[in-house]
Amino acid sequence: MSASKHWIERGLTCVAKTYGRYPLVAASGEGCWLTDVDGKKYLDFLAGVAVNSLGHCHPKVVAALQEQAGKLLHCSNFYHIPQQIELAELLCRHSFGDRVFFCNSGAEANEAAMKLVRKHSAEKHGVNRFEVITALASFHGRTLGTISATGQEKVRAGFAPMVPGFKYVPFGNIQALRTAINPNTCAIMLEPVQGEGGVNVPPAGYLQAVRELCDEKGLLLVFDEVQVGCGRTGSLFAYQHDNVEPDIMTLAKALAGGPPIGAMIAREQYAETLGPGTHGSTFGGNPLMAAAGLAAMRVLIEDGVLDNCVTMGDYLRQQLETLKEKYDFIIEVRGRGLILGMELSIDGGEMVKTALERGLLINCTVGKVLRFLPPLTVSRDEIDQMLDILDGILIEYREKNND
Numbered sequence: 444m445s446a447s448k449h450w451i452e453r454g455l456t457c458v459a460k461t462y463g464r465y466p467l468v469a470a471s472g473e474g475c476w477l478t479d480v481d482g483k484k485y486l487d488f489l490a491g492v493a494v495n496s497l498g499h500c501h502p503k504v505v506a507a508l509q510e511q512a513g514k515l516l517h518c519s520n521f522y523h524i525p526q527q528i529e530l531a532e533l534l535c536r537h538s539f540g541d542r543v544f545f546c547n548s549g550a551e552a553n554e555a556a557m558k559l560v561r562k563h564s565a566e567k568h569g570v571n572r573f574e575v576i577t578a579l580a581s582f583h584g585r586t587l588g589t590i591s592a593t594g595q596e597k598v599r600a601g602f603a604p605m606v607p608g609f610k611y612v613p614f615g616n617i618q619a620l621r622t623a624i625n626p627n628t629c630a631i632m633l634e635p636v637q638g639e640g641g642v643n644v645p646p647a648g649y650l651q652a653v654r655e656l657c658d659e660k661g662l663l664l665v666f667d668e669v670q671v672g673c674g675r676t677g678s679l680f681a682y683q684h685d686n687v688e689p690d691i692m693t694l695a696k697a698l699a700g701g702p703p704i705g706a707m708i709a710r711e712q713y714a715e716t717l718g719p720g721t722h723g724s725t726f727g728g729n730p731l732m733a734a735a736g737l738a739a740m741r742v743l744i745e746d747g748v749l750d751n752c753v754t755m756g757d758y759l760r761q762q763l764e765t766l767k768e769k770y771d772f773i774i775e776v777r778g779r780g781l782i783l784g785m786e787l788s789i790d791g792g793e794m795v796k797t798a799l800e801r802g803l804l805i806n807c808t809v810g811k812v813l814r815f816l817p818p819l820t821v822s823r824d825e826i827d828q829m830l831d832i833l834d835g836i837l838i839e840y841r842e843k844n845n846d
């Protein structure tokens with residue numbers, strides 16, 4: 444029996460069934476390549492769903508972890524943690540924000556944001572003003588609070604009752620947003636580009652119009668940049684493309700280049716709402732993850748990764764557009780930087796399985812949008828290798844369906 448088969452069978456007996464897993468058993472990774480326990484190599488255009496943005500095991504992140512691991516692994520937030528302070532300074536210096544709350548995941552970062560907007564609104568406007576408007580096809584996490592915020596029925600199914608106080612509007616439609624606002628609305632929470640919902644980029648001017656609406660109505664604007672922050676779109680944060688600043692932003696996924704971390708960044712006037720005892724996390728901002736975050740963010744900012752993301756993003760997008768001209772079942776190519784989606788008129792699930800067999804990791808969201816999330820350090824040659832495999836799969840699909 445192969446090592447892969449051995450592990451898959453063992454996992455079936457004891458690991459929770461929360462994921463529909465593909466038959467790949469991960470062993471090691473380097474750059475854009477993942478190797479399984481039988482030594483098969485995969486070209487990784489999923490990158491841990493936008494986590495491994497610097498490639499697998501970036502040497503500077505690994506070195507920071509190794510060094511910190513020998514000094515101090517954990518220290519309570521009852522005390523001061525230099526690595527956490529340095530990472531907070533860096534994030535504030537490079538964003539609109541003034542203060543950072545650290546946690547361990549995207550859902551936790553969004554929970555912190557939602558607690559902040561509720562408390563701020565209650566203190567300023569009274570306890571009834573707690574509604575948050577989010578978008579249809581959004582994704583904000585898997586906790587009870589964040590599935591309540593998520594505008595996708597399938598994520599909420601079976602877990603009623605939801606946390607009250609959320610309303611969903613079509614993404615990209617400013618009139619729908621204006622209509623949904625009522626006296627109990629306290630905030631609007633959006634992904635600047637929707638990831639899980641199918642790689643949806645809003646129309647030009649939308650985020651600016653949302654910002655103006657928030658200012659007009661006295662609402663807080665929260666950007667969930669868990670997936671599209673930290674360089675994924677070619678700027679450090681996605682909001683920087685649109686010339687708007689939120690009041691609160693959440694980060695996680697790529698923030699530490701692989702290890703788990705989350706962050707909620709807020710302007711001073713709102714951050715002060717969460718005073719001592721109002722919120723917390725045992726592990727949030729621990730020395731180990733903060734050291735990794737600091738190393739990863741420095742690589743992102745100083746080592747030309749953003750420039751590579753822009754150049755390779757343009758190249759990959761052009762090449763995907765070329766495929767669109769070739770196959771009539773490709774409806775649209777969209778995205779920004781290195782989060783790109785290819786919408787098909789057919790189911791993409793089988794293509795993802797075939798790609799895996801041929802040594803390529805991609806993913807499919809909402810059934811028919813192939814999503815490409817390679818490390819931001821990807822090379823032109825690696826993109827060409829990916830396109831060769833993809834084109835082969837698309838040709839076979841067309842041939843099979845023309846017979």
Ligand SMILES: *Cc1c(COP(=O)(O)O)cnc(C)c1O
Binds near residue numbers: 548551634667
């Ligand atoms: C992945 C994701 C989350 C949830 O992050 P977890 O770390 O899985 O809790 C939240 N928001 C967006 C936009 C995401 O892509």
